[in-house]
Amino acid sequence: MLINLGWTFLKIGWLGFGGGYAMLSLIVAEMQQLGLTMTQYADLTALDLLIPGPIAINSATYIGQLCGGFSGALVATIAVCVPSVVIVPFFMKREQTIRADPYLDQMLKLVKIVLVGLIFAVAFSLLLTTIWGIDQVQSWRSGHLAPLNLVVMLGALGLNLRYRINPVWLTLLAGLIGWLSYYL
Template sequence: MNLLKLFISFLKIGAFSFGGGYAMLPLIKKEIIEVHGWMTTKEFIDILAVVEMTPGPIAINSATFLGHEVAGILGSIVATIAVVLPSIVIILFIAHFLSKFKSSPYVDWAFKGIRPVVLGLIISASITVSKDAFIDFKGFILGTVLFYLISFKKLHPILAIIIAGVTGTIIY
C-alpha cells in the first residue's frame, strides 16, 4: 500500500509542479511530511542537502532519495517513475501539437501566466526550508553570507557547498 501511496503522491507532484525541482519543494514537503508523515522536516532538509549535491534534476533526485527512505529500492523506482511520468506525457502531447499552435497568442499568454506562479512556488520553498534550516544565529549568518557571495560576487555553488560543509564542521 505504501508503494501505491508513494506513486500517487509523486505523480501529483510531477503533474502539478511547473518550473522544475525548486518549484516542486512545497508540494514534496506537503506530501511527504504533512500528508503522509513519512519523515520529519529535519530529515527532509537533510535529504535536500544530498539532493542538491548530487548531479541531475532536483525533482528526480528528490523522488529517488525520498522513495528510498519510504520504501527502499522499489520505492526509489516507483517514486522516480511517478514524478517523471506526467512530464513525459505532457512533452509527447506538446510535441505532437506544438507545430500547430506555437504562434498562438493563447499559448504565449498561458506561459506568461504560469511564470509568476513558478516564482511564487520557488519563493515559498525557500521560505519553508529557511525556517527549518536556520537552526541558530550562526547558521543564519552562514546562509546569508553564502547567499551574498553566490548572488552578488558570483561564487561558484560547488565552492559554496564546500565552504558551508567545512564551516559547519568547525562551528558545530
C-alpha cells in the same frame, strides 16, 4: 505506501511547471502526508546540490528511498518521469495546433508568477527551520536563534549572488565550518 508514493509524484510531476524548483515547492506540501520532517527536507535540498543530475529526479529518488526503500525510490522516480514521456510524443504529433494556442501562453505566465511566491515561501520555511528551529510560522514563540547558521546562510547567499561561487563548494564549505565549530 508504494501506491501513495506513485500517486504523489504523478501529481507533483504534472503540476511541476518550471522543473526542479517548482517541484521542490510542491514536495513541501506533500511531506507531512508522507511522514517526513522539515529537517529531512532541508537535507534533500542540500543533497540535490551535491549529487549530479536533475533536481526533480534527485528529489523523487530521495523521498522514495526514505519512504519505501529501493522499490519506493523506483516508483517515485518513474512516476515523476511520466509527464515528459507522455507530452513529447503528443506534442510532436500536433505541434502546429499547440504552438498557436493563446490560452496555454496566458496560463503558463500566471503559473510562473505564482511559482515565484511558492519558492520564496519554501526558502522562508527552510530559513525558519534552520535559523529559528521551528516548522511553522504559527509556533514562532518556541524557537530560538542559531547564530552560526544565520551567519552561514547569509554568507552563502552573499557569496553566491555577488561572486557567483558554485553552490557545491559553498555547501561543502558550510559543512566544514559547522564541523570546526564543534571544537570551539
